[in-house]
Amino acid sequence: MEGSYEASVEAASWLRGRLGAAAPQVGLVCGSGLGALAQDLEEPRSFPYEEIPGFPRSTVAGHAGRLAVGRLGGAPCAVLQGRFHLYEGYSPAQVVLGVRTLARLGVHTLVLTNAAGSLRPDLRPGHLLVLRDHIDLPGLAGRNPLVGPNDERFGPRFPSMCGAYDPSLRRLALAAAPAALRARPGVYCGVGGPSYETPAECRLLRRLGAHAVGMSTVAEAVAARHCGLRLLGLSLITNAAPCGAEDDEDDEDEGAEALGEDLGHQEVLAAAQDGAGHLRALLATLAPHLAQRPAAP
Numbered sequence: 001m002e003g004s005y006e007a008s009v010e011a012a013s014w015l016r017g018r019l020g021a022a023a024p025q026v027g028l029v030c031g032s033g034l035g036a037l038a039q040d041l042e043e044p045r046s047f048p049y050e051e052i053p054g055f056p057r058s059t060v061a062g063h064a065g066r067l068a069v070g071r072l073g074g075a076p077c078a079v080l081q082g083r084f085h086l087y088e089g090y091s092p093a094q095v096v097l098g099v100r101t102l103a104r105l106g107v108h109t110l111v112l113t114n115a116a117g118s119l120r121p122d123l124r125p126g127h128l129l130v131l132r133d134h135i136d137l138p139g140l141a142g143r144n145p146l147v148g149p150n151d152e153r154f155g156p157r158f159p160s161m162c163g164a165y166d167p168s169l170r171r172l173a174l175a176a177a178p179a180a181l182r183a184r185p186g187v188y189c190g191v192g193g194p195s196y197e198t199p200a201e202c203r204l205l206r207r208l209g210a211h212a213v214g215m216s217t218v219a220e221a222v223a224a225r226h227c228g229l230r231l232l233g234l235s236l237i238t239n240a241a242p243c244g245a246e247d248d249e250d251d252e253d254e255g256a257e258a259l260g261e262d263l264g265h266q267e268v269l270a271a272a273q274d275g276a277g278h279l280r281a282l283l284a285t286l287a288p289h290l291a292q293r294p295a296a297p
């Protein structure tokens, strides 16, 4: 079955046969427009998704659709350049196949990156949110990747999601982030997309306690924690989500100014590409820490 344990074993053994002894320990998932994060890999080798057995295809602009393997700051690393989203029509299990394959390959620490819209006035394009927690709206509504029979070889039936984002890695990331990123901790809200949020939806998400919103990451985080991976989540803010003002219910133009009349995927990609250099610097600094195998729980 797509996304099953067997599917991740098949993809991982296909890759292992081509990688030999170079098993990756650190995994990185590149968000929209953030494929350049793989440029710092030393001795890179890459595998288009269409060649990896069972892998879905990347259908979205800004997602190259390949797995790159190499060393990042000396650490053996596998980079998913392009992820799968619910809005592409993939099932939650397909969305997380890449992450589960990395786990089967031997990855113990995973960095999930994304491009996100800000729900707070002090969080601006170019800033970085280091994830302290998330709200998985599709997951809460039943589109959780763990729905269905549980395979104990991945993990337990009812995994805890408390402390899902590793506090030590978060502290390191906050301390090491270049000043230009104005890094701060916060809560990411995952939505289904692909339409952007209405102003009323943005205000709802803000009242729920979210700092940023995006269409990815949460299902991967759930699957990663289910199989015991240590997790760091990084949201590069690419735009202000159109929250409007609290009391503007009668204002027909609400949100237009915050969002920009023509905000769309191309603008999000351009803003992500602008910030990617700082994220690359951060990841290079973090690499030796990411490579340290976490102590068994």
Ligand code: HPA
Residues within 6 Å of the ligand: 115, 116, 117, 118, 196, 197, 213, 214, 215, 238, 239, 240, 241, 268
């Ligand atoms: N909303 C949802 N997803 C996003 C946004 C947004 O404003 N920006 C980048 N991804």
